[in-house]
Amino acid sequence: MDDKRIIGLAVNEDYARWTHKETNPDDVSRKPEALDDMLVLDVSYGSFAGLFASSILAEMGAEVIRIEPPQGDIARKMTPYGIMINDSGLPYIVEGRNKFHITLDLIHEEGKTLLKKLVKRADVLIETFKPAYLDGLGLGYRQLRQINSGLIYCAIHSYGHFGSNAQKYGNQPDYDIIGQARGVVMSITGESELDGKVPEAYNKPLKHGNWMGWHTGGAWAAFGINAAMLYKRKTGKGQFIDSSPPEGLMAMSNYVMQYFHTAGEHMPRAGNYDYAVFPYTYEKCKDGYTFIGAYSDSSWAALCEIMNRPDLQQQFPTSKERLVPENQPIIQHEIEKFTTQYTSDELLKMITEYSRRPDKKGVVVMGRLESPKDVLTRDHWKDRKTFITLNDPGYGEVCVQNSSFKAMSRTPGRVKWVCRPIGADNDLIYQKYLAM
Amino acid sequence: MDPKESYHEFMHKLFDLGELFEKPESLKDIRVLEVCALVIGPSTCDFLAEFGAEVIKFEGQRGDNMRFVTPYDYFWKNMSLGLEIQNHNKYWVGMHLGEPKAKKLFLEFVKKSDVVVDNLTPGRMAEWGLSYKELKEINPRIIQLHVSGYGSWGPWTGRTSYDAIAQSMGGLSAITGFEERGPIKSGVWIADWITGLMCSIGILSALNYRERTGEGQFIDYLQVENVIRWLDWTWLYAFKTGKDRKRSGNRDLSICPSDLFDCVDGWVALAAFSEEEFRGLCKAMNRLDLYAVYTDPLERLKDENARELLKAISEWSRTKRVAEVEALGSKYGFAASRVLKASDAYYSEHYRERGAIQEYEDALYGDMVQHCYPPRLSETPSRLKWGCRPLGFDNEYIFTTILNMSLEEIKKLKQKGIIFKWNPKVPSQGPPPDWDGSKGVRYRG
Numbered sequence: 070m071d072d073k074r075i076i077g078l079a080v081n082e083d084y085a086r087w088t089h090k091e092t093n094p095d096d097v098s099r100k101p102e103a104l105d106d107m108l109v110l111d112v113s114y115g116s117f118a119g120l121f122a123s124s125i126l127a128e129m130g131a132e133v134i135r136i137e138p139p140q141g142d143i144a145r146k147m148t149p150y151g152i153m154i155n156d157s158g159l160p161y162i163v164e165g166r167n168k169f170h171i172t173l174d175l176i177h178e179e180g181k182t183l184l185k186k187l188v189k190r191a192d193v194l195i196e197t198f199k200p201a202y203l204d205g206l207g208l209g210y211r212q213l214r215q216i217n218s219g220l221i222y223c224a225i226h227s228y229g230h231f232g233s234n235a236q237k238y239g240n241q242p243d244y245d246i247i248g249q250a251r252g253v254v255m256s257i258t259g260e261s262e263l264d265g266k267v268p269e270a271y272n273k274p275l276k277h278g279n280w281m282g283w284h285t286g287g288a289w290a291a292f293g294i295n296a297a298m299l300y301k302r303k304t305g306k307g308q309f310i311d312s313s314p315p316e317g318l319m320a321m322s323n324y325v326m327q328y329f330h331t332a333g334e335h336m337p338r339a340g341n342y343d344y345a346v347f348p349y350t351y352e353k354c355k356d357g358y359t360f361i362g363a364y365s366d367s368s369w370a371a372l373c374e375i376m377n378r379p380d381l382q383q384q385f386p387t388s389k390e391r392l393v394p395e396n397q398p399i400i401q402h403e404i405e406k407f408t409t410q411y412t413s414d415e416l417l418k419m420i421t422e423y424s425r426r427p428d429k430k431g432v433v434v435m436g437r438l439e440s441p442k443d444v445l446t447r448d449h450w451k452d453r454k455t456f457i458t459l460n461d462p463g464y465g466e467v468c469v470q471n472s473s474f475k476a477m478s479r480t481p482g483r484v485k486w487v488c489r490p491i492g493a494d495n496d497l498i499y500q501k502y503l504a505m
Numbered sequence: 506m507d508p509k510e511s512y513h514e515f516m517h518k519l520f521d522l523g524e525l526f527e528k529p530e531s532l533k534d535i536r537v538l539e540v541c542a543l544v545i546g547p548s549t550c551d552f553l554a555e556f557g558a559e560v561i562k563f564e565g566q567r568g569d570n571m572r573f574v575t576p577y578d579y580f581w582k583n584m585s586l587g588l589e590i591q592n593h594n595k596y597w598v599g600m601h602l603g604e605p606k607a608k609k610l611f612l613e614f615v616k617k618s619d620v621v622v623d624n625l626t627p628g629r630m631a632e633w634g635l636s637y638k639e640l641k642e643i644n645p646r647i648i649q650l651h652v653s654g655y656g657s658w659g660p661w662t663g664r665t666s667y668d669a670i671a672q673s674m675g676g677l678s679a680i681t682g683f684e685e686r687g688p689i690k691s692g693v694w695i696a697d698w699i700t701g702l703m704c705s706i707g708i709l710s711a712l713n714y715r716e717r718t719g720e721g722q723f724i725d726y727l728q729v730e731n732v733i734r735w736l737d738w739t740w741l742y743a744f745k746t747g748k749d750r751k752r753s754g755n756r757d758l759s760i761c762p763s764d765l766f767d768c769v770d771g772w773v774a775l776a777a778f779s780e781e782e783f784r785g786l787c788k789a790m791n792r793l794d795l796y797a798v799y800t801d802p803l804e805r806l807k808d809e810n811a812r813e814l815l816k817a818i819s820e821w822s823r824t825k826r827v828a829e830v831e832a833l834g835s836k837y838g839f840a841a842s843r844v845l846k847a848s849d850a851y852y853s854e855h856y857r858e859r860g861a862i863q864e865y866e867d868a869l870y871g872d873m874v875q876h877c878y879p880p881r882l883s884e885t886p887s888r889l890k891w892g893c894r895p896l897g898f899d900n901e902y903i904f905t906t907i908l909n910m911s912l913e914e915i916k917k918l919k920q921k922g923i924i925f926k927w928n929p930k931v932p933s934q935g936p937p938p939d940w941d942g943s944k945g946v947r948y949r950g
Contacts, residue, residue: 445743
């Protein structure tokens with residue numbers, strides 16, 4: 070690869086070259102896998118939290134057996150506008166990675182017996198049913214730990230499997246939107262409550278565009294499984310992991326809980342404003358939107374100089390003034406008067422040139438607001454192999470996000486195949502583990 | 506198993522919070538050196554710390570920048586709330602690793618540690634002679650993770666990233682917001698938090714591998730790439746259709762119905778995708794005619810059908826109270842919930858019973874109520890022990906117990922300016938104003 074593309078804007082070029090050598094994506098398949106001694110049973114149903122958790126483990130080399138009912142997991146049908154490729158929607162194809170897909174009917178006695186046989190050999194079982202559902206079938210933690218005391222049993226559900234709501238709301242299924250709604254973050258995400266220009270119809274909480282609730286619940290599950298696995302390697306003991314997606318997001322709710330505890334008040338929905346750092350916001354520009362960060366007093370002074378607006382700096386000289394909620398829409402709209410005259414590339418150029426001036430007052434940071442199609446064209450992501458495009462025997466030409474763990478020098482994460490049709494690995498797995 | 510015991514009784518016992526501090530910790534013997542500031546790196550280490558890792562945090566003279574980032578410039582007992590949120594159970598050392606003598610001391614710590622985490626500019630640690638190349642010479646078992654916006658190499662390495670940049674550069678902002686409106690950034694530093702979480706998973710996997718083989722490794726983690734990884738069907742959709750994924754407010758384009766609906770007294774998040782759940786919803790609405798037309802989940806996802814159906818639900822929900830819809834959800838087996846605010850979570854009996862919200866007495870700050878990191882583990886649960894600390898607060902404790910130095914030697918290091926503590930003129934570096942000089946101190950001088 071061209072050396073310039075490796076060193077980019079590195080402060081230490083040798084370091085960049087060395088890390089490239091150590092984490093070169095072209096070498097991934099020649100390296101070992103971190104978790105390839107683990108057997109994971111993913112019996113999740115209709116949940117991308119479960120699927121994301123097992124994806125993370127599968128990217129790290131764990132053998133993941135996806136266990137679906139004979140008609141397939143309904144998660145295969147969760148797909149934008151109903152777009153299907155053969156038996157699967159787009160999201161399922163993304164998270165089917167590296168998993169063996171078998172079918173098993175847990176309601177029938179024979180199915181239960183087969184699952185128990187697999188559990189004997191397994192390190193981990195992931196499930197996303199309503200609390201006590203598997204227990205009712207005789208396949209809960211109470212029963213399974215009798216046949217495998219080292220089993221790590223991971224349950225993912227909005228209300229968890231214990232605590233008063235587990236009973237009160239235990240008959241409700243788990244969904245991403247519930248994870249987001251109960252995770253506190255949604256209450257402060259959305260258009261600004263304090264900007265009078267926002268029409269009433271939009272003055273409400275807003276979810277993240279992606280399945281943030283499910284991804285968070287799934288990632289926390291994978292975190293817990295990894296921690297429990299480390300403990301198991303030392304003690305031989307398994308345990309129950311209860312991952313509730315709302316708690317996963319609540320754990321990321323910035324300082325809202327501390328603010329309530331110490332000041333007794335709520336943070337409002339800030340929209341693109343920010344009550345701890347400002348300006349730190351998206352601004353309209355000629356060709357879309359751009360991020361501008363100039364929140365320390367020195368960088369704010371720099372931004373005002375770039376905009377040639379000394380009056381603004383005088384009006385809001387310190388963060389004290391800039392963090393007053395009522396001032397933020399004013400500052401925002403004043404900056405926008407400037408940014409809307411330029412494209413985001415022109416703005417970036419201007420700010421970069423200013424940052425090289427010896428008499429600069431501070432550093433302003435900018436970033437483009439990229440559309441998905443923009444992202445797919447960037448050299449940086451091509452060089453880092455952020456996406457992989459391949460021709461899958463079951464699903465044709467596909468492009469999916471690669472493992473984000475692929476720059477581990479010794480045991481990089483990887484995607485070996487994208488997905489498998491319902492029951493495609495029945496023969497393989499039943500022969501391998503049950504000699505059938 | 507006791508056949509008379511209900512599942513809920515069994516689970517309640519299994520997770521008995523009364524035994525929280527008697528239970529072991531899964532990361533008890535893992536020592537982590539944190540060379541981090543702001544959110545990603547400190548959160549990575551915080552997640553490990555609440556599950557038992559011993560995290561030693563190194564700060565420069567000014568301290569972690571989060572000492573100065575707090576809502577409305579509000580400091581509580583001199584504490585910056587922005588610092589507190591991703592710094593628990595840690596030990597605090599004031600020492601700048603760019604100083605050659607400090608570097609030597611740091612290498613002594615590396616010998617006795619398992620993990621080093623930094624989120625400085627990529628290459629900064631190398632400039633100081635502390636890249637993985639050097640660290641593994643001293644300790645081949647060491648795991649070093651570096652996290653930055655764009656990683657340690659590539660055309661964009663070295664570019665500054667903030668949370669909101671990662672949201673915008675990774676495509677999250679473009680797909681977040683209402684259909685007819687502009688993009689909206691998350692109400693929290695979500696790209697930082699989710700990246701910190703994935704970094705800690707990378708570290709745990711590397712620890713698992715090391716447990717098997719004795720080998721450490723270097724991990725380069727990219728914040729913006731992490732955002733990309735979390736955007737489910739965005740990329741495959743663009744690849745297959747040539748179109749950008751649209752913003753759709755609270756409506757889920759892949760699950761129908763799944764949206765936020767207006768009620769008489771607020772909003773309710775509601776979802777019912779399977780035939781059975783959807784039938785339950787239609788029954789609750791007394792609209793089995795809708796079920797007859799839209800039985801098939803895939804039919805419901807077609808844009809026109811989805812809009813019609815969501816409209817019908819919203820006309821119904823407007824006549825209901827939030828609690829009514831929640832109760833109907835439980836009765837008929839579909840998902841329905843209010844949007845929780847901080848106070849709802851803070852006072853939630855459920856979250857407290859689970860240890861998701863924990864109350865504890867901090868030696869410096871008194872009574873604290875905070876969330877404790879998930880997931881809940883039955884044998885090795887996470888726990889809160891203490892919160893953030895003044896700059897250099899644990900210098901003496903750490904240098905005596907880990908490097909086995911005498912207090913006299915430590916004094917000399919301090920005189921030479923190699924290690925340091927808070928500057929009394931900078932309140933948010935220091936202890937509460939009424940600190941008595943001994944509360945929370947862990948060594949006997």
